[in-house]
Amino acid sequence: MQKLALVVLMAAGLAACSSTKLEEPAKVETKVEPPKVEQKVEQKAESRVQPVDIDSELLKAANAKGRTVYFDFDSFVVKSDYTPLIEAHAKRLKNNGKVKMSLEGHADERGGREYNLALGQKRAEAVAQSMSLLGAGSAQVEPVSFGKERPAVEGHNEEAWSKNRRVELKDK
Numbered sequence: 001m002q003k004l005a006l007v008v009l010m011a012a013g014l015a016a017c018s019s020t021k022l023e024e025p026a027k028v029e030t031k032v033e034p035p036k037v038e039q040k041v042e043q044k045a046e047s048r049v050q051p052v053d054i055d056s057e058l059l060k061a062a063n064a065k066g067r068t069v070y071f072d073f074d075s076f077v078v079k080s081d082y083t084p085l086i087e088a089h090a091k092r093l094k095n096n097g098k099v100k101m102s103l104e105g106h107a108d109e110r111g112g113r114e115y116n117l118a119l120g121q122k123r124a125e126a127v128a129q130s131m132s133l134l135g136a137g138s139a140q141v142e143p144v145s146f147g148k149e150r151p152a153v154e155g156h157n158e159e160a161w162s163k164n165r166r167v168e169l170k171d172k
Contacts, residue, residue: 076122090134108161120145
């Protein structure tokens with residue numbers, strides 16, 4: 001019985017596979033013309049966007065913060081008040097590796113010549129280290145000391161002395 005069912009199924013499968021010729025569809029010729037499109041020539045507007053000179057923008061920002069770091073008496077610790085100033089100049093140096101600065105350390109008139117030269121150097125190196133930690137290259141900053149030899153303000157009082165305990169950041 002199973003064999004008979006199998007034979008019937010195979011016969012039905014072969015009958016279904018027999019080829020019957022289908023009629024080909026009639027060919028219809030139609031001409032399709034593309035739509036007429038008017039071509040408009042548009043003039044491109046010139047760009048009015050000006051390129052940004054980052055170096056000059058960073059220089060302006062740094063100069064706006066100032067170029068002098070002041071210190072307490074007999075100290076070479078950079079005060080937190082000067083962090084924005086140092087950050088602005090370090091950012092400028094980090095952005096352009098060709099820019100170099102001289103960090104000129106100074107002291108007031110009190111103390112000996114050698115002591116004030118050493119103190120001015122430590123002040124300049126403290127600013128250089130702060131700038132280095134913020135990304136400025138160590139070859140870009142040169143700490144130099146003038147001790148008490150170049151006072152910013154002449155005088156023999158605390159007001160004059162406080163203006164002379166400084167590091168000046170100067171471009172080379």
